Amino acid sequence: MDDRISLITLGVRDVAASARFYAALGLPRLDFPGDEVAFFSLRGTWLSLYGREALAEDAQVSAKGSGFRDVALAHNVGSEDEVDQLLTEAVAAGATLVKAGQRAFWGGYSGYFADPDGHLWEVAHNPMLWIGPPASEP
Structure with a gap:
């Protein structure tokens, strides 16, 4: 494994609302088609926002749970x-x-x-x- 993190994906309730939040912090959003995912370019990596339920389904794990992660x-x-x-x-x-x-x-x-x-x-x-x-x- 290379000694770097390529992409950080956060499972979120509302991709559009979370994308507005991170854009308001000044992170540069990448132009990407569709509303199911949002990407932000960071120095040496990317931040991705993806629906929490969809991310859990993709990883084949339960989306239930809350509190400290x-x-x-x-x-x-x-x-x-x-x-x-x-x-x-x-x-x-x-x-x-x-x-x-x-x-x-x-x-x-x-x-x-x-x-x-x-x-x-x-x-x-x-x-x-x-x-x-x-x-x-x-």
Whole structure:
């Protein structure tokens, strides 16, 4: 297996509504026919939004279940102020603030929001690891 993630797919209740949310955060949406799926181009990977029921059916697993999903996506930024700014932008776009930005035990600063389907996103600044955004693949 290559040491990269090619695509992250989130199962969502309403693809169009979730696509508007991520577009409001400034993610560049790819032009793709139909309304069953939405794709956003990220640096070195893509984010896909697909109907929750359809995604479960495709994977041949039950779509039932709720609560914590044992995973959080993360977006690292260059400063504490940027953490707070992005959390504010996410809430303005329709997210729920789960945890306001605060100093973390590991020496950085982070907070969490949940997208309209409850997917957790951590927004963090880690001054020990920050080297800027990852380079795009050729």
